[in-house]
Structure formats: C-alpha cells, structure tokens
Amino acid sequence: MRMNMYLRRNWHLYILLVLPLAYFFLFKYGPMYGVQIAFKDFNFFQGISGSKWIGIDAFKEVFQNQDFFDALRNTVLLNFLDLLVSFPAPLILAIMIYELKTSWFKKMAQTVLYIPHFISWVIIGGIVLQVFGTQSGFINNVLSGLGIGEIPFLTDKKYWLITYLTVGVWQSAGWGTILYLAALTGINKELFEAAEVDGANRFKRILHISLPGLKTTIATLLIINLGNMISIGFDRPFIIGNVAVRDYSDVLSTFVYRIGMESGQITLATAVGLFQALVGLVFLLGANYASKKLADESIL
Amino acid sequence: MERNRFAKMARLGVAVTLISTVFVTACSSNNASPNAEGGTASTKPSSLKVELFDRGNTPAGYTITNSYLTNLVKERFGKPNNIDVQFVPVPRSEEIQKLNVLMASGTEVPDIVFTYDSGTFNRYAEQGGLTDLTELMDEYGPNLKKFLGEDTLAYGSYNGEQFAVPGRRLVLGKYASYVRQDWLDKLGLPAPQNTEQLYETLKAFKEKDPGSTGGKVIPFGMTIASAQYESLLWSFIEPMTEEQRYTLTQQLGSNDFPTLLPGFKNALQYMNKLYNEGLISKDFGLDKDKKQLWEDVQSGRVGFYSEDAGELYFTQNNTYKNLQTNVAGAVMTPLDAFANSEGKFAKPTYAPNGLYVMIPKSSKHAVEAIKYLDWMASGTNLFDIQFGIEGENFTLVDGVPIVKPDAAQEASDKIYNFGDFAVIVNGKFAGDDKKNTDAYIAQTPAEYQADMRKSVEISNTDPITPVRFDHPIAAEAKYGNGLADKFQEFIVKATMVKTEQFESTYAAMMKDYMASGGQAILDERTAAYKEMGSK
Numbered sequence: 001m002r003m004n005m006y007l008r009r010n011w012h013l014y015i016l017l018v019l020p021l022a023y024f025f026l027f028k029y030g031p032m033y034g035v036q037i038a039f040k041d042f043n044f045f046q047g048i049s050g051s052k053w054i055g056i057d058a059f060k061e062v063f064q065n066q067d068f069f070d071a072l073r074n075t076v077l078l079n080f081l082d083l084l085v086s087f088p089a090p091l092i093l094a095i096m097i098y099e100l101k102t103s104w105f106k107k108m109a110q111t112v113l114y115i116p117h118f119i120s121w122v123i124i125g126g127i128v129l130q131v132f133g134t135q136s137g138f139i140n141n142v143l144s145g146l147g148i149g150e151i152p153f154l155t156d157k158k159y160w161l162i163t164y165l166t167v168g169v170w171q172s173a174g175w176g177t178i179l180y181l182a183a184l185t186g187i188n189k190e191l192f193e194a195a196e197v198d199g200a201n202r203f204k205r206i207l208h209i210s211l212p213g214l215k216t217t218i219a220t221l222l223i224i225n226l227g228n229m230i231s232i233g234f235d236r237p238f239i240i241g242n243v244a245v246r247d248y249s250d251v252l253s254t255f256v257y258r259i260g261m262e263s264g265q266i267t268l269a270t271a272v273g274l275f276q277a278l279v280g281l282v283f284l285l286g287a288n289y290a291s292k293k294l295a296d297e298s299i300l
Numbered sequence: 301m302e303r304n305r306f307a308k309m310a311r312l313g314v315a316v317t318l319i320s321t322v323f324v325t326a327c328s329s330n331n332a333s334p335n336a337e338g339g340t341a342s343t344k345p346s347s348l349k350v351e352l353f354d355r356g357n358t359p360a361g362y363t364i365t366n367s368y369l370t371n372l373v374k375e376r377f378g379k380p381n382n383i384d385v386q387f388v389p390v391p392r393s394e395e396i397q398k399l400n401v402l403m404a405s406g407t408e409v410p411d412i413v414f415t416y417d418s419g420t421f422n423r424y425a426e427q428g429g430l431t432d433l434t435e436l437m438d439e440y441g442p443n444l445k446k447f448l449g450e451d452t453l454a455y456g457s458y459n460g461e462q463f464a465v466p467g468r469r470l471v472l473g474k475y476a477s478y479v480r481q482d483w484l485d486k487l488g489l490p491a492p493q494n495t496e497q498l499y500e501t502l503k504a505f506k507e508k509d510p511g512s513t514g515g516k517v518i519p520f521g522m523t524i525a526s527a528q529y530e531s532l533l534w535s536f537i538e539p540m541t542e543e544q545r546y547t548l549t550q551q552l553g554s555n556d557f558p559t560l561l562p563g564f565k566n567a568l569q570y571m572n573k574l575y576n577e578g579l580i581s582k583d584f585g586l587d588k589d590k591k592q593l594w595e596d597v598q599s600g601r602v603g604f605y606s607e608d609a610g611e612l613y614f615t616q617n618n619t620y621k622n623l624q625t626n627v628a629g630a631v632m633t634p635l636d637a638f639a640n641s642e643g644k645f646a647k648p649t650y651a652p653n654g655l656y657v658m659i660p661k662s663s664k665h666a667v668e669a670i671k672y673l674d675w676m677a678s679g680t681n682l683f684d685i686q687f688g689i690e691g692e693n694f695t696l697v698d699g700v701p702i703v704k705p706d707a708a709q710e711a712s713d714k715i716y717n718f719g720d721f722a723v724i725v726n727g728k729f730a731g732d733d734k735k736n737t738d739a740y741i742a743q744t745p746a747e748y749q750a751d752m753r754k755s756v757e758i759s760n761t762d763p764i765t766p767v768r769f770d771h772p773i774a775a776e777a778k779y780g781n782g783l784a785d786k787f788q789e790f791i792v793k794a795t796m797v798k799t800e801q802f803e804s805t806y807a808a809m810m811k812d813y814m815a816s817g818g819q820a821i822l823d824e825r826t827a828a829y830k831e832m833g834s835k
Contacts, residue, residue: 044404045429045661066815067782135518135582136592155585155796243524243792244585246785261397263781264423 038271058271068272071255074248075232078164083225085165090176091218095210097177098184099202110181113174121235124171128154128240132163155244164240164249171236179217187213219291223298227284230276252276347384348668349410351399353720354389359713364389368714369685369721377675383668396420403429403660411663412672414467414655414723418554419780421656422772425458431659431666433462440670447677447724455653459771465673467654470727470736473759475531475647476609481633483510483603494639495535495570498604502579505603511627513601520574521605522584523593524788526555529571531606531647533558534764535638536567546829549767550821551776552784556648556766559787559813560822565806568794572802575795585792594619600627604637609759613744613752620748634755649763654726676724686728688715700738701730769832775824779817786813 007014033048038058040051062068093113100106116124131138132153140150153163187209195205234253241249252272260269292298354364362368365387378385388410390398396417402409403424415421424430433456437445445453448468456464479491484501487510492498502519504510509517522528537558540548548560558564574580587593596602597612598619612619612632623630636645659669676682687694687701692711694701704711722729730739737756744752790809797805814822 043427044400044424045406045427047404066812129586133583133586150582155583242586243785243788244796246789258782258785263778264400264419265778 035270035274037267038274040267042266042270054267058267059275062268062271062275067250068255070247071250071252072230074237075230075251075253077248078237078251079229079232081161081165082168083229086169086172086176087222087225089169089173091180091214093173094177094180094184095206098181098210099206110174110177113177115174116171117175119171121239124167125239128163128167154242157245157248160241160245161248164236167240168236176221179221180214183214183217184210219298223284223287223291226287227280229283230279343382345382345384346665346668347386348378348412348665348672349386349388350412350669350672351410351414352387352389353392353395353717355392355717355720357716359709359716362713362716364717367717369718372685373672373721376681377672381668381671381675383671385672406660406662409660409662411659411665411669412657412723413660414657416554416655418656419777421464421658422458422777424658425461425463426777429661430463431661431663433465433659433666433670436666436670437462437465440667441674441677443678444670444674444676444724447682449652452652454768455651456656464656464658465724466656467724467726468729469650469652469654470725470729471740471756472649472652472763473609473756474649475527475606476634476755476758477531477604477606477637478612478632479604479635479637480505480511480602481631482629486510491633491635492604492637494637495532498637499570499574499579502574502604503577506577506579511600511603516601517603518581518596518601519579519603520581521593521596521602522581523587523590524585524792525588525590527608527611528584528590528593528606529791531638532571533564533567534647535640535645536563536570537640537646538562539642543829545767546769546832547822547826549825550783550818551766551768551773552780552787554651555784556764557784557787559790559810559818568791568806569802571791571795572797572799576799580795585796597632598622598626600630606637609634609755610744610752613748613755615745621745634751634758636758636761644762645758646762646764647759649760649765651766651768655723657723673724676722682722682725682729683731685715685721686718686725687730688712688718697742699731700735700742701728702739702742769825769828771828773821773824773828775817775820779820783813783817783821786816 037048037051039053039055040048041054042048043051097106097110097113100109129137132140134140134150134152134155137153139153144150151159153159191209192205195209200208230252232251232253234257237249237251238254238257241254256269256272259265259272288298352364358364358367370385370387374385377383390402396415399413399415399420402413433441444465448466452466452468453462455466456462458464479501481491483505484491487504487508489501489504490497492501498520505517505519509515511517538561540561544561548562550557550559558567571580581587581593581596583592593602593605594617597605600623611617612623615621620632623632638645638647640646657673659666663669676685683701687703688711690696690701692704693707693715694703696702727736728739728743730736741749741752741756786809790813793809794802794806
C-alpha cells in the first residue's frame with residue numbers, strides 16, 4: 001500500500017526514465033540477438049533464424065588467422081602506449097590551468113586546448129598529411145631547408161607510432177581536462193589557503209591537496225580506460241594509418257571492417273566482435289577489482 | 301474517477317485511430333491516381349520497381365524519381381506494355397550496404413538491382429538469392445542477348461546458371477603512360493621504350509632538373525592505385541605457357557594480379573632501385589586516391605607517369621589544362637614505355653563487363669524486368685537515354701554524336717543521370733565499335749583529341765585479357781579483398797625498403813601473402829585447370 005502511494009506520487013520520475021531505458025533496450029540489448037551470427041553460417045536470404053548453426057567453427061577460423069593476432073597485438077599496443085601518454089596529459093594540463101590566476105587567459109587556454117576534439121578525424125588526417133608528409137609536409141620542408149634530412153613520420157613504423165600518439169594527445173588532451181577541472185573546483189578552497197598560510201609552496205599544494213582530491217576521478221577514468229583496452233576507435237587508426245605501416249596500424253576495428261564490410265564475411269566479423277566484448281569485460285572487471293584493493297576506489 | 305479517466309483515454313484512442321486512417325487513405329488514393337490516368341487498357345497494369353543510384357546531384361525542377369528520363373521510361377516502355385514503372389533511389393555512396401539490407405528484407409527489394417562488386421554478385425548467387433534468367437532471356441530478351449553478346453553474358457553466369465545480366469563495357473583499354481616532351485626535348489633525349497631507357501630518362505630528369513623545379517622534381521609520379529604501377533609490373537612478366545597463365549594468375553576482386561607470375565620479383569626490384577635513388581614520389585604509399593599525384597602533375601613537378609588512358613584530357617580534373625596554365629610551354633605526350641622481354645607493350649585490359657544487373661529471387665516481376673532491359677537494348681532507346689535530344693544535347697558529325705559544348709543547362713539537366721539508367725552498358729553506346737571510340741574521344745576538348753586518340757590506341761596495344769574459369773574460385777571470393785590489401789602492402793614495402801634488405805623483405809612478404817590465402821587460391825586454380833583439361 002505504501003509502495004503504491006509512493007508510485008502514485010512519484011510516477012513522473014519513472015516516466016522520465018522510460019526514454020533512456022528504451023534507448024538501451026533498443027540499441028544496446030536488442031542487437032545482442034545478432035550475436036548468434038557468430039555461431040551460424042550466415043545467409044542473407046535466410047536471415048538470422050534461418051541460417052545453419054556451425055558451432056565454434058568461426059572462432060577456430062579466426063584464431064588460425066595471423067592477421068587477427070597482429071590486429072589484436074596492435075590494439076593492445078596502441079592502447080597501452082596511448083594510456084602512458086594520453087592519460088596523464090589531461091591531468092597535468094588541468095592542474096596547470098587550475099593554477100592560473102588570470103581568468104580570461106584561463107578561459108582562452110581551455111577553449112584553445114579543447115577545440116581539436118571537435119575536428120573530425122578525416123580532417124585531422126588531411127592536416128597530418130600536410131604537416132608530416134615526407135615530400136610536401138611542412139615539417140620536412142623546414143628540415144630539408146635547414147639541410148637536415150627528411151624524416152619519414154608516416155611511413156616508418158617507429159616514427160609513425162610517435163606521430164599517432166602525438167596526434168592523439170593533441171586531439172583529446174584538452175577535452176579530457178574538463179572532468180579533472182570539475183573535480184578540482186569541488187575541492188574546498190580553504191584547504192589551499194590553510195596550506196599557503198602553513199608555508200606550503202605551489203608544488204607541495206599540488207602534491208598534497210590537488211592530487212589527493214582527484215584520486216576518485218583518476219581511478220574512475222583509469223578503470224574506464226583499461227576496460228577499453230581491447231576495443232579501439234575506428235577513425236584514428238584507419239585514417240592516420242597507411243599501407244606502409246600496416247604492421248602497426250591494423251587494429252581489431254579496422255580488421256572487422258575489412259572482413260565484415262568489405263569481404264562480406266559477417267560470421268567471422270561477428271565472432272571477432274564477440275571475442276572483443278568478452279575480453280573487454282574481463283579487463284574492466286579486473287581493473288575494477290585491482291582499484292578496489294589498491295586504492296579503495298571502484299565504479300561497480 | 302478512475303473509470304472516467306479510462307473512458308477519456310479510450311475516446312482519445314479512437315479519435316487518433318480515425319484521424320490516422322483518414323490520413324492513410326488520403327495518401328494511398330494520392331498514390332493510386334497516376335495509375336488511374338494510365339488505366340485506359342482493359343487489364344490492371346502490372347508493376348516494376350527499378351533501383352536507381354541517387355548521387356544527390358538532381359538539378360532543380362526534377363526529383364530523383366520524377367525527371368525527364370523517368371518519364372521517358374514510363375512513357376515509352378511503361379504505357380505500351382501496361383507496366384507501372386517505379387524507381388527506387390539508393391544512395392550511391394552506401395550502395396552495397398543498402399542493397400544488402402534490401403535483399404535481406406525480401407519484400408522491399410526492387411525487381412531490378414545492380415552492383416559493380418563481383419564478390420557481392422557471387423555471394424548472392426551462391427546463397428540462392430537470385431532468379432535464374434536463362435529461359436526468361438530466351439523468351440523475352442532477344443534484343444538484349446544480341447546487344448550484350450556471348451563474351452559479356454558469360455560474366456553473369458554462376459556455375460552454368462545465368463544469374464545476372466552483365467552490362468557491356470565499351471572501353472576495354474586501361475592504361476597509357478605520359479612523359480614531359482618539353483623536358484625530353486630540352487635534354488635532347490629520345491622517348492623511352494623500355495624500363496632500361498626509362499631509368500636513364502628518369503635519372504636525367506632528376507640530375508638535370510629540366511623543369512627548374514628547384515629540387516622538387518618527381519621523375520616518376522607514383523601512387524598506390526593500380527593505374528600507376530600495373531603497366532610497369534606486367535612488362536617484367538616473362539612469357540608463359542597456357543597452364544601458367546591459368547594457375548599462377550590470382551584474381552582478387554575483379555582484377556588479375558601477377559604476384560606469382562615469373563618476373564614479378566624483378567619488377568619489384570626495379571621499383572626498389574628507382575625509389576632508393578629518389579626517382580619515385582616519396583609518399584606514394586599514402587596516395588590512395590591519386591590526389592597528390594594529380595596535384596604534382598598539374599604543378600609541373602612530374603616528368604613521367606602511367607595513368608588511366610586519357611585521364612588528363614577530361615574536363616573533370618582538367619589535369620593537362622591546369623598543367624599548361626601553371627607551366628608555360630609544358631607538353632605531356634602519351635607513350636608506351638614498357639616493352640617486355642619479347643618487345644611487346646603488354647598491359648592489362650578490362651573484362652568486357654560492367655554492372656551486374658540482377659533480379660532477386662523474391663521478385664514477382666522477373667518477366668517485366670527482362671522486358672524492360674530488352675526494351676532498353678532495342679531501337680534507339682539506349683541512344684536516346686544516353687545522348688538526349690539531337691540539336692539540344694548533341695549534334696551528329698559523320699554519324700557520330702558529339703556532345704554540344706554549349707548545350708543549354710536545361711538540356712543537360714534532362715539527361716543528368718543517364719549513366720544510372722543505362723545499366724546494360726558501361727560507356728556511351730553510339731552504334732558500333734568505331735563510333736563508340738569516336739564518341740568517347742569526342743568527349744575531350746578539341747585541342748586534346750589527337751593525343752586522346754593516341755592514348756586509347758596505346759591502352760589497346762598488346763592487351764592482356766583477364767583469364768577466367770567457367771566457375772568462380774571459392775578461395776578468391778573468400779580471400780580476395782584481404783589479399784588485394786596485402787598486395788598493396790607488398791608493393792609499398794618492397795619498394796621502400798633499403799636495397800640491401802630487399803631480399804629478406806620480399807621473402808617475408810611473399811610468405812605472408814601465400815599464408816593469407818595466396819596458397820589456397822593457387823591450389824584451387826591448379827585443381828580447376830586440371831579439371832578443365834580432363835573435360
């Protein structure tokens with residue numbers, strides 16, 4: 001009875017939830033019906049339910065494919081390097097911005113830093129070519145003008161990795177500062193003032209007040225990042241990558257695109273997708289568990 | 301209270317239903333009216349739905365499904381045959397994805413669909429999604445069969461059943477090479493005839509920089525698109541036996557690849573030498589769409605390159621015109637620079653087919669569909685669709701239709717998407733082979749037509765025609781796209797690697813290529829060849 005009263009009084013709140021819930025069921029849970037394609041010899045004309053079951057043949061075929069393992073290795077490699085480089089960057093930037101006292105400069109710096117986030121990867125790809133190209137790139141033109149030899153930023157594997165990471169930091173670091181800045185604003189100002197009175201210098205204040213205040217945010221973002229270790233965006237490796245460096249630039253998302261969309265091997269592509277989801281889940285739970293043990297912070 | 305609310309809801313529901321019913325009826329009666337107008341014939345008209353590419357370029361005053369050409373079809377084909385023809389627009393850029401969805405739905409799919417992708421065609425045929433057209437074409441498509449001819453028709457058969465009407469391709473030549481004649485003249489060099497002479501020429505271009513580019517000269521313009529390197533690669537291929545041709549060729553997608561043919565390694569070695577001596581575009585591995593190459597040619601940095609024959613004369617890119625505007629006195633001459641060991645200028649040509657036009661198995665209007673294609677192939681129908689109206693769109697010169705360069709916008713708008721209607725042909729069909737070539741050449745500006753004719757001749761010299769078995773090779777369907785990517789990687793790596801590492805890179809790439817499906821294709825082709833001989 002009491003429950004009934006509660007519902008009658010607050011039903012509006014539940015109605016508000018309907019739309020997001022419907023979204024998740026329609027676009028996140030509904031498509032899971034298609035997961036069975038990974039275990040079927042998918043035929044366009046017989047549909048999902050009409051296609052024959054083939055057990056785990058698709059997985060066997062995937063695990064025999066050397067390209068798959070290369071793509072898997074590259075996915076983890078690129079994500080791991082990205083984590084080393086791109087993860088601390090917004091943190092450092094946010095602390096630096098927070099320490100700024102001139103408010104107009106603070107705002108401008110913030111805007112300038114996160115504008116790249118809104119540029120599409122296709123356009124960034126064009127810019128990268130103009131800047132890093134060997135023959136007509138801006139940097140190499142300057143270098144050869146100075147009499148220094150050209151550097152193959154895009155066509156040599158090792159240089160390409162550096163280019164890939166740099167472009168990633170440039171594109172995402174500014175945007176990543178937003179969360180940290182929000183968390184920093186949440187820290188009690190009196191703590192800083194008290195520390196200043198006690199004679200703590202700026203570095204000490206950052207070390208003992210800002211960073212501990214960001215602990216939860218850092219842990220949360222780290223867990224999310226680790227959970228995404230096995231999945232990788234399509235645009236960045238596809239557009240920044242090229243034939244000469246495919247050894248490093250072919251990742252799971254581009255691999256799935258090639259076999260699924262280009263070659264029409266839907267079954268194999270689904271199998272890879274499912275594998276990716278399962279490994280991603282393991283990573284996520286693992287990171288969450290570790291974080292709970294080590295820092296007493298978790299999101300689940 | 302509770303009851304009352306329910307009653308209110310119910311009334312609202314009824315009202316909504318009523319309104320929507322009225323609305324729906326209104327719409328459907330709207331749809332029905334054009335049928336009623338044409339309903340002078342006693343029987344109920346049958347219907348035909350035809351796929352039509354939508355490139356988003358419909359001129360003002362028309363819509364994609366209501367233009368001069370849709371009306372021409374309805375008027376000339378629909379009315380006399382009592383068939384209500386409807387066009388189903390499909391966005392050009394996502395054609396295959398959309399087609400897959402339509403085909404899977406079974407009911408929404410048009411009666412006539414098409415794709416350029418042989419893999420998609422083979423998959424549909426293999427999965428049993430297409431109507432067998434053998435008998436239908438005998439009965440309803442005599443003009444169509446005559447127009448296409450046996451050679452072309454064979455491309456639409458899958459294991460002996462005619463599952464597609466392949467469009468007939470008119471221009472079969474692919475490539476020609478081009479050299480800066482003014483540079484040759486300045487240095488007093490002859491036009492190179494083979495790869496050794498070409499090497500000397502390229503070196504002279506680099507060292508003497510006859511175009512005064514200030515060290516920016518690109519002696520040999522290169523990209524990762526096949527037009528730039530295929531002529532070169534195939535000139536290194538040694539003479540082969542019939543058996544070698546069948547078993548060692550690898551068909552990936554719709555092209556034949558020379559990966560396993562004798563001489564392929566020498567070709568790569570040559571490219572490696574050119575690259576390491578700075579004679580080839582340095583970033584060619586990044587240039588997928590030839591944009592960089594065209595820019596380099598137009599700004600006068602490129603001394604020599606191979607390309608789709610005549611590309612530089614067409615007004616679409618205006619490559620030659622822009623070059624001559626940018627660099628006064630620049631002359632680009634078509635030539636054949638790749639003689640093989642037999643002294644022949646052998647180079648690949650297109651297979652004689654274009655689009656795969658298909659009728660889905662679920663279609664109930666296969667007869668109408670064949671009638672439509674047959675109508676297109678008969679009389680002047682195809683000609684009128686492709687060329688428009690005499691005097692408005694074109695003039696006849698010696699029986700060859702020449703597009704009027706000063707045609708009114710209104711006239712060109714009429715046939716703005718003629719190519720997407722004329723699905724049974726690839727290229728403009730003017731009447732016979734000679735007229736077709738003349739009409740093709742006449743598409744370029746008058747001052748370039750002599751060079752254009754030379755380019756077309758070059759592209760047809762010593763053609764290497766594609767090798768085809770009477771049934772598709774399963775391994776090629778499966779590994780084709782992946783291997784085509786591997787092939788590009790092969791070329792780029794073997795070319796860019798330091799000369800002393802060439803051998804090891806070549807061996808590693810070849811191993812990778814074979815493991816990724818190359819071996820499977822070789823085995824299947826060898827078996828298929830044996831079977832062919834025993835028949």
